[in-house]
Amino acid sequence: MQFLNRADELELLDRRLRGDSAELLVIYGRRRVGKTELLTHFADGTRALFVEATDTVRQEQLHDLTDELARVSGDELLKSQPLTSWEAALAAIARFVGDQRTLVVFDEFQLLAQQAPELESxxxxxxxTTGRTLPLVLVLAGSEISFFEDEVLAGRLYGRRTGQLKVEPFLxxxxxxxxxxYTAEDRVRTYSVCxxxxxxxxxxxxxRPLGEHLLTEVFERGGLLHDEAELMLRQSIGDPANHTAVLRAIAHGHNRNSTMSARTGLEPAHITKLLGTxxxxxxxxxxxxxxxxxRSKKVTYRICDQFLRFHYRFVEAARSQLRTNALAAAYVQDTVLPQLDHHTSGVWEDVCREHVLLNSPEVSSVGRWWGPVPTGRDRRTTEREIDIVGVDGDNNTRVLGMCKWTTSAVDFAELNLLDxxxxxxxxxVDQPRRVLCSRAGFTDRLVRHAAGDPTLSLVTPADIYA
Known part of the structure; x- marks a missing residue:
């Protein structure tokens, strides 16, 4: 796979490798986010021992470590006498490091710790006693987020680590x-899938066009990503049936505990536990x-990962329609592509919030707002929403905006609604900055108005990727 970006992450690793102090770094992130690619790319051309753990018994893991250490060190003794304990393994690693600056990576470290509960101690x-005296950069990496945050960063290695990095999905x-x-619009659509x-x-x-990739990679039964969501869940959850039901409910717009319970038939207390996991x-x-x-009780839930959001909306619910490639092609053509822009509209809001955060030094976080607004009839109210709300460190609202993913150019009606x-x-704050984001651009008269209003910004997909 072509290696792209990750400039900040590589700079951090390179700075630690070029330093003089021993480093114990924890690098983690969700599955498929590119941790192994990042570390492999970084290790290229470096004196390194790279151990990628497998889900097997402890002795086999130590045999694998022995084989890799023997290969990179040329130690003939290791080839004939495999390591049988982690104390011996760490002593052998210390001998390999010697007095040369060395990178040692334990990838999927959680698999090693599962088989050897004493390993962290x-x-x-x-x-x-030893590691911190060596010219060593030791990296513990893996994809079980809760394990790394609870057991490593806040556990036995809390006082030992010298740095940590959570590898996030690309912006x-x-x-x-x-x-x-791809056009700017198709880049947004692809982001809504991947x-x-x-x-x-x-x-x-x-x-190839986006629609062809959807068919061959996602909807055909032989596609690489066809079963990806289920396989990813099963790597972290033994029996994910109920978790899958919750994800499907959220993907179809049931984003409150009560509505998830009504759709799935699961008790609200059980839903709460599943959501926690x-x-x-x-x-x-x-x-x-x-x-x-x-502490506000105005809580909704959403699937963070766009691919899972897409999968549980379109793939999981249509298994019977994907039995053959011909049926899959018809489903993509007749159902998925006509509904793709509706799906993309929600992700467009995410993209725009990200854009505002990156280009607004005055704000520290960007999210949504919803709440009761008077209807003008008696004391009646209705719940309304603002797509973009940026607040500063003191929780003052400084930026507000609306997003539209339609084929019509946005005019003053959207600005008036926001106001x-x-x-x-x-x-x-007085005179907050306002932002309108539109897939199809803006009318000429709104563009002319914005040119004379320093508090109003207009954003299109092309601006996101400029």
């Missing part, structure tokens, strides 16, 4: 590096109005 003790603008020949996951994006090259895995996140207190809702948002 052994490693902590070895680092205190929307960086994801487009995989298909530079999100920022390099493993998925690499399959959606610009040598999905949140720890980084697949689902809870949302509140960005101006609300963290009518602003008074109901908490702690809005």
């Amino acid at each position: 052994v490693l902590s003790r070895w680092w205190r 929307a603008r960086d994801a487009a590096l995989f298909h530079p020949g 999100g920022g996951i390099p493993y998925y994006l690499a399959r959606f090259t610009d040598d 999905l949140e720890r895995l980084g697949l689902v996140e809870s949302q509140r109005p960005v101006t609300a207190s963290p 009518s809702l602003i008074p109901f948002v908490d702690r809005v």
Whole structure:
């Protein structure tokens, strides 16, 4: 796979490798995000021992480590006498490092720790007595987010690590590096399918139309990504049937505990536990109005990962229609492509919020706002929403905006709607900046108006990738 971007991550690793101190780095992130590619790319041309753990028993893992250490060191003794304990393995690694600056990577470290519960204690003790005295950069990497945050970063290695890096999916603008020949609109659509996951994006090259990639990679039964969602869940959850039901419910718009319970038939308390697991895995996140207190009960849930959002909306619910390639082609043509822009509209909001955050030094976070707004009839209210709300470090609202993913150019109606809702948002500063984001651009008269209004910005897909 072509290696793209990750400039900040590579700079961090390179700085640590060029330093004089021993380093114990924890690098983690969800599956398929590109951790192994990043570390493999970084290790290229470096004196390194790269151990990629497998899900097997402890002795086999130590045999694999022995074989790799013997290969890179040329130690004939190791070839004839495999290592039988982690104490012996770490002593052998210390001999290999010697007095030369060396990178040592334990990839999928959680698999080693599962088979050897004593490993973290052994490693902590070895680092205190030996490792920190060596010209060594030791990297513990893996994809079980909850394990790394709870057991490694906050566990036995809390006082030993010298740095950590959570590898995140690509931003929307960086994801487009995989298909530079696509139009700006198709880049957004592709992001709505693949999100920022390099493993998925690499399959959606610009040598073929997006619709063809959807058919061959996602909907045909032989496609690489056809069963990806289920396989990914099963790597983290033994029996994911109920978790799958919750993900399907969210993907179809049931984003509150009560509505998920009604759709799935699962008890609300059980739904809460399932959501907690999905949140720890980084697949689902809870949302509140960005101006609300963290204790606010205005909670909704959404699938963080765009690919899972797409999969559980279009793939999982249509298994019976994907039995043959011909049926899959008809389903993509008749159902998926006509509904793709509706699906993309929600992701367009994510893309625009990201754009505002990256281009607004005055704000520290960007989210949504929703709340009751008077209808003008008696004391009746209706719930309304603002797509983009940016707040500063003191929770003052500084940027507000709306997003449209339609075929019609946006006119003053959208600006007037935004202005009518602003008074109901908490702690809005005087003359906040307003942003309108539109797939189809803006009318000439709105463009002329914006040119004379420094508080108003107009954003199109082309601006996202400029």
